[in-house]
Amino acid sequence: MAKASESKLVAGATGDWEIVVGMEVHAQVSSKSKLFSGASTAFGAEPNSQVSFIDAAMPGMLPVINEFCVAQAVRTGLGLNAAINRRSTFDRKNYFYPDLPQGYQISQFKHPIVGEGEVLVDVTPSEQIRVGIERLHLEQDAGKSTHDQSPTESFVDLNRSGVALMEIVSRPDIRSADEAKAYVTKLRTILRYLGTCDGDMEKGSLRADVNVSVRRPGGPLGTRCEIKNVNSIRFIGQAVDTEARRQIAILEDGGAIDQETRLFDPVRGETRSMRSKEEAHDYRYFPDPDLLPLEFDQAYVDELAAGLPELPDAKKARFVSDYGLSPYDASVLVAERDLAAYYERAVASGGVKRDAKIVANWITGDVAAYANAIGRSVQDTHITPEQVAALVDLIADGTISGKIAKDVLALMTGEESGASPRDIVERRGLRQVTDTGAIAAAIDAIMAANPDKVAQVQAKPTMLGWFVGQALKATGGKANPQVVNDVLRSKLGL
Amino acid sequence: MSDPTSLTLAEARDAVRSKSLSSRELTEAHVAAVAAARPLNAFITETPERALAMADAADARIARGEAGPLEGLPLGIKDLYCTEGVRTTAGSRILDSFVPGYESTVSSQLWRDGAVMLGKLNLDEFAMGSSNETSYHGPAVSPWRRPGSETALVPGGSSGGSAAAVAARLCLGATATDTGGSIRQPAAFTGTVGIKPTYGRCSRWGVVAFASSLDQAGPITRTVRDAAILLRSMAGHDPKDSTSVDLAVPDYEAEVGASVAGKTIGIPRQYRIDGMPAEIDALWAEGVAWLKAAGARIVDIELPHTRYALPAYYIVAPAEASSNLARYDGVRYGLRVPGRDIAEMYGNTRAAGFGPEVRRRIMIGTYVLSAGYYDAYYLKAQKIRTLVRQDFERAFADGVDAILTPATPSAAFAIGEKGGDDPIAMYLNDAFTVTVNLAGLPGIAVPAGLSADKLPLGLQLIGRPFDEGTLFSLAEVIERSAPKTELPSDWWSATAPTR
Numbered sequence: 003m004a005k006a007s008e009s010k011l012v013a014g015a016t017g018d019w020e021i022v023v024g025m026e027v028h029a030q031v032s033s034k035s036k037l038f039s040g041a042s043t044a045f046g047a048e049p050n051s052q053v054s055f056i057d058a059a060m061p062g063m064l065p066v067i068n069e070f071c072v073a074q075a076v077r078t079g080l081g082l083n084a085a086i087n088r089r090s091t092f093d094r095k096n097y098f099y100p101d102l103p104q105g106y107q108i109s110q111f112k113h114p115i116v117g118e119g120e121v122l123v124d125v126t127p128s129e130q131i132r133v134g135i136e137r138l139h140l141e142q143d144a145g146k147s148t149h150d151q152s153p154t155e156s157f158v159d160l161n162r163s164g165v166a167l168m169e170i171v172s173r174p175d176i177r178s179a180d181e182a183k184a185y186v187t188k189l190r191t192i193l194r195y196l197g198t199c200d201g202d203m204e205k206g207s208l209r210a211d212v213n214v215s216v217r218r219p220g221g222p223l224g225t226r227c228e229i230k231n232v233n234s235i236r237f238i239g240q241a242v243d244t245e246a247r248r249q250i251a252i253l254e255d256g257g258a259i260d261q262e263t264r265l266f267d268p269v270r271g272e273t274r275s276m277r278s279k280e281e282a283h284d285y286r287y288f289p290d291p292d293l294l295p296l297e298f299d300q301a302y303v304d305e306l307a308a309g310l311p312e313l314p315d316a317k318k319a320r321f322v323s324d325y326g327l328s329p330y331d332a333s334v335l336v337a338e339r340d341l342a343a344y345y346e347r348a349v350a351s352g353g354v355k356r357d358a359k360i361v362a363n364w365i366t367g368d369v370a371a372y373a374n375a376i377g378r379s380v381q382d383t384h385i386t387p388e389q390v391a392a393l394v395d396l397i398a399d400g401t402i403s404g405k406i407a408k409d410v411l412a413l414m415t416g417e418e419s420g421a422s423p424r425d426i427v428e429r430r431g432l433r434q435v436t437d438t439g440a441i442a443a444a445i446d447a448i449m450a451a452n453p454d455k456v457a458q459v460q461a462k463p464t465m466l467g468w469f470v471g472q473a474l475k476a477t478g479g480k481a482n483p484q485v486v487n488d489v490l491r492s493k494l495g496l
Numbered sequence: 497m498s499d500p501t502s503l504t505l506a507e508a509r510d511a512v513r514s515k516s517l518s519s520r521e522l523t524e525a526h527v528a529a530v531a532a533a534r535p536l537n538a539f540i541t542e543t544p545e546r547a548l549a550m551a552d553a554a555d556a557r558i559a560r561g562e563a564g565p566l567e568g569l570p571l572g573i574k575d576l577y578c579t580e581g582v583r584t585t586a587g588s589r590i591l592d593s594f595v596p597g598y599e600s601t602v603s604s605q606l607w608r609d610g611a612v613m614l615g616k617l618n619l620d621e622f623a624m625g626s627s628n629e630t631s632y633h634g635p636a637v638s639p640w641r642r643p644g645s646e647t648a649l650v651p652g653g654s655s656g657g658s659a660a661a662v663a664a665r666l667c668l669g670a671t672a673t674d675t676g677g678s679i680r681q682p683a684a685f686t687g688t689v690g691i692k693p694t695y696g697r698c699s700r701w702g703v704v705a706f707a708s709s710l711d712q713a714g715p716i717t718r719t720v721r722d723a724a725i726l727l728r729s730m731a732g733h734d735p736k737d738s739t740s741v742d743l744a745v746p747d748y749e750a751e752v753g754a755s756v757a758g759k760t761i762g763i764p765r766q767y768r769i770d771g772m773p774a775e776i777d778a779l780w781a782e783g784v785a786w787l788k789a790a791g792a793r794i795v796d797i798e799l800p801h802t803r804y805a806l807p808a809y810y811i812v813a814p815a816e817a818s819s820n821l822a823r824y825d826g827v828r829y830g831l832r833v834p835g836r837d838i839a840e841m842y843g844n845t846r847a848a849g850f851g852p853e854v855r856r857r858i859m860i861g862t863y864v865l866s867a868g869y870y871d872a873y874y875l876k877a878q879k880i881r882t883l884v885r886q887d888f889e890r891a892f893a894d895g896v897d898a899i900l901t902p903a904t905p906s907a908a909f910a911i912g913e914k915g916g917d918d919p920i921a922m923y924l925n926d927a928f929t930v931t932v933n934l935a936g937l938p939g940i941a942v943p944a945g946l947s948a949d950k951l952p953l954g955l956q957l958i959g960r961p962f963d964e965g966t967l968f969s970l971a972e973v974i975e976r977s978a979p980k981t982e983l984p985s986d987w988w989s990a991t992a993p994t995r
Contacts, residue, residue, distance in 0.1 A: 060829070
C-alpha cells in the first residue's frame with residue numbers, strides 16, 4: 003500500500019499522522035428504465051408515479067435483468083481498466099426498512115460483474131496517483147423516506163426504488179482530502195465520457211461512502227469509520243478532513259476509534275455516529291433464486307470494448323503528443339468530453355492549420371474566464387469554437403495583436419454577440435497598424451516630447467517597455483507590437 | 497344427461513365442443529356443487545358471477561367457432577395465484593384483504609384458452625404445510641372418510657383445497673403449486689392425479705412465492721389425461737420469469753395411452769424407509785408389476801443421498817421463504833397493525849399476520865442464513881442439493897427413463913392428528929417428494945389403490961428434466977391397471993344430488 007508523501011501528512015501534537023481513505027461510489031446507471039423492472043427512472047416526477055408492481059414488491063412479482071444496465075456496467079469496467087467477470091451472480095441483502103419494499107436489496111455480493119481495475123488521478127498539475135479499483139457491482143437503489151410531513155407518520159416515495167446503481171469500490175489508496183476529491187472527480191469524468199452515469203451529484207446520481215482511518219506514517223492500518231452518502235465533491239473533502247481530525251484527536255487523547263457508520267453534517271462541519279459495529283445489520287446475503295447467474299461471452303465484451311469512446315487518459319496523451327500541449331493544459335481540456343470536443347473543433351476549424359497551443363491558451367484562459375464569470379461551461383457559452391479559431395487566426399496573420407484580440411473577445415461576449423471576429427475587426431477598424439512609416443512618426447513624436455526618458459532608456463534598456471506602451475497608446479493599440487519594438491530599437495540605437 | 501360434474505375434464509371438453517353441453521350448464525352445475533360443498537372448506541373465495549360471465553363468453557366463442565383448448569371448462573385456482581380484481585390471500589391473514597392488480601401468467605394462459613374460474617382454493621398458509629391445517633381460513637376437509645367414520649380427514653397440503661375440490665367434483669381440475677410435494681401429496685391423499693412439472697416449465701410470475709428455487713405450478717385433476725390437457729395450457733416460457741425455460745410445450749395429451757414398452761423404470765431402494773406401512777410397500781410392488789406387464793423394464797437403482805434430502809429441504813425452503821416473506825411488512829398493502837414506531841409496527845403486523853408454522857419457518861430461515869451459521873446450514877444444504885441432483889443424473893445417464901416410488905409414506909390422516917407438538921412428524925410427509933423439487937425434476941402422483949382403511953394411496957413417477965410426456969404415458973398405465981375406485985360419495989352437501 004502506498005505511503006503518503008511528506009506533504010500529505012497531518013501534524014498532530016504527538017507527531018505526524020497519515021490519512022487512509024477508501025471509497026464506495028454509487029453511480030446511477032444512465033438508463034431510462036430500472037434494473038429489474040420496466041418502470042421509468044426520470045428524475046423529479048411526482049412521488050410514487052414511477053413504480054411498477056415489481057418495484058412495489060407486490061406478491062408474486064419477479065425481477066428481470068435490464069440488459070442495457072448490464073452493458074453499461076461492462077463498459078464502465080472497461081473504462082476503469084478492470085477485469086470483466088463473464089459470470090456474475092445476484093444476491094439478496096436482507097434488511098427491513100420502509101423504503102426497501104422487498105425487504106431485501108438485490109445486489110452482487112460474492113461474484114460482481116467487474117473485478118480489479120485502476121484509475122489514474124491527477125491531484126495537482128505535477129502529481130499523479132493510482133487508485134486501485136477492487137470491484138464494481140450492480141445493485142438496486144432503495145426508495146426515499148421523508149419524516150417531515152407529519153408529526154406521527156413517515157412518507158415513502160418509491161420512484162427511486164429499483165433504479166440501477168453501479169457500486170464502485172476503491173482500494174484504500176487515497177491519502178488526503180485532495181486526493182479523495184480528485185479521485186471522485188476523475189471517476190465522474192470517466193463515467194461521463196462513457197455516458198454510463200450522468201454524474202449529477204445534486205440529483206443523487208453519484209454519491210460516495212467514504213471510509214476514513216488514520217495511522218502513523220507507513221504503520222499498520224487504523225480502525226476505519228464509514229461516512230455514508232456524501233453527495234458533493236467539496237463535502238467529500240470536508241468529510242475526510244473533519245473525520246481525520248476527529249480520529250487524531252481521539253487517538254492523541256489516548257482513546258481508540260470505534261468502527262462505526264457516521265454521517266457528515268456539512269452545516270455543522272462534523273461527522274456524527276449513525277450506528278456502531280454492534281448495531282450493524284446481519285444482511286443474511288444469499289444468492290437470489292429469482293435470477294439466473296449473469297453470463298456472457300468474450301465476444302460480447304469485445305463488441306462493447308470496440309464501441310467505447312476515447313477515454314480521458316488516452317485523449318490527454320493524444321493532446322500532449324499531437325498538439326504539443328502541456329500535460330496540465332491537456333488534463334484541463336479533457337476533464338469534460340464536450341470541452342475536449344470544443345477544443346478540437348477550434349483547432350481544426352475550417353480545415354486550416356493553426357497553433358493548437360495558442361488555441362488551448364485562449365480556451366483555458368480568456369474563454370474559460372468568461373464562462374466561469376457567467377457560471378457556465380465553456381462549451382455552453384455562445385462563443386463557438388469557430389469564433390475562437392478565427393480570433394487565433396487574426397492574431398497569427400498579424401491582423402490584430404493579442405491585446406486587441408482580448409477586446410474583440412469582450413465584444414463577442416457583449417454587444418457584438420454572434421458576430422465573427424473578422425467582421426468585428428473590420429467594422430470597428432481594429433486592424434493592426436504595420437505601416438512602419440506611421441509608427442516611426444508616432445515614435446519620433448514621443449521621443450521629441452520626452453528627452454529625459456530617451457536618456458534613461460539608453461542607460462537602462464529595460465525602460466523600453468515604457469516607449470512600447472506610449473507608442474501603442476498613440477496608435478490606439480492598433481500598432482503591431484513587433485514593428486513598434488523594431489523601430490524603437492533602431493531609433494534608440496539599442 | 498347425467499350430472500355434468502361427474503364428467504372428466506376431457507369428457508366435458510368434448511361435450512362442450514360438440515355443443516351437446518353448454519359451458520353455462522356445465523358451469524352452473526359446478527357453481528351449485530361449490531355452494532353446496534362449503535363444509536369441505538375447499539374454497540376461500542367463490543366467484544360464481546364471474547364464472548357464469550366467463551361461461552357465457554365461452555359459449556359465444558364456441559358459437560363463433562373460436563373454441564380454445566379449455567373452452568368453457570370450470571376450474572378452481574389455488575389462492576396462491578394472483579387473480580386480477582379477485583382477492584388473493586395465500587391462506588394468510590396478512591393478505592386477507594389483498595386484491596391484486598394483475599393476473600398470474602399461468603392463470604392468464606388458462607383464461608386465454610377459454611377456461612372458467614369458479615373461485616380461489618384453500619391452501620396451507622403461504623403453501624407451508626402438508627395438511628391444509630395452517631390456513632388462516634381453517635383446514636380444507638377431504639371428501640374421503642374411513643368407512644363408518646365421520647372423522648374429518650386432511651386432503652393433504654399445501655394444495656389441500658385443490659385436491660379436495662377436484663376429488664369432490666367441485667371443479668373439473670384445479671391449479672396447484674408444489675415446493676416440496678404440495679401437488680403430489682394431496683393428490684395421493686385424495687385419489688387424484690397431480691403433476692409437478694420440471695422447474696422452469698411453468699412461469700412463477702404472479703404466483704405468491706414460498707421458496708423460489710423450488711416452487712412450481714402444476715395441475716390436480718381426476719385423470720392423467722386431464723392433467724396432460726391442463727398442463728399444456730399452464731406451461732410455457734415467460735420472459736417475466738427469468739427462471740422459466742424457453743422450450744416448446746409438447747402435446748402432452750398425445751402421450752396419454754402411448755406404449756411404454758421398452759421404457760426403463762428405476763426402483764430406488766432408498767425409498768423403502770423405516771416404519772413404512774407394509775401396504776405402501778405392497779402398492780409399490782403392484783406398480784412395478786403393472787409397468788412390467790406393459791412392457792417396461794425394471795431396474796434397481798441407487799439414490800444414495802435421499803436420506804439427506806428432507807433436512808436439506810427444510811433449510812433451503814425456509815431460508816428462501818424468510819426472505820420472500822419480508823415484503824409482508826404492513827407498509828404498502830395487506831394487514832397493518834400499528835405500533836409506536838416502525839419496528840414495533842413491523843413486529844405487530846407480522847406477529848398478527850402470520851400463523852405459527854409460517855413464523856417458525858421464517859425463524860428457521862433467518863437463522864440458517866445468519867452470519868456464522870450460513871456455511872454450516874445453508875451452504876451445506878446447497879451441497880446436499882447438488883448431490884441429490886447428481887444421484888438422479890447418474891440414474892438417468894445409466895438409461896433410466898423414469899423412477900417409480902410411493903407418493904407418500906401413508907394414507908391421509910385425521911385433522912389435528914399430526915404436527916401439533918412435533919412439526920417434524922408433519923414434515924416427514926414430504927420424504928418421497930422433496931427430492932424431486934431439490935433436483936428440479938418432474939414428478940407425478942397417480943392413484944394406485946386403497947389402503948386397508950379404504951383411503952386412496954398414490955404412486956409417484958419421477959422423470960427426466962422436461963420429459964413430462966413419458967410421465968403421462970407411464971402414469972396412464974398405472975391408472976389403467978389399478979383397481980377401479982369410486983370417488984367418495986357426497987356426504988357433505990345438505991341436499992346431496994342423486995347420483
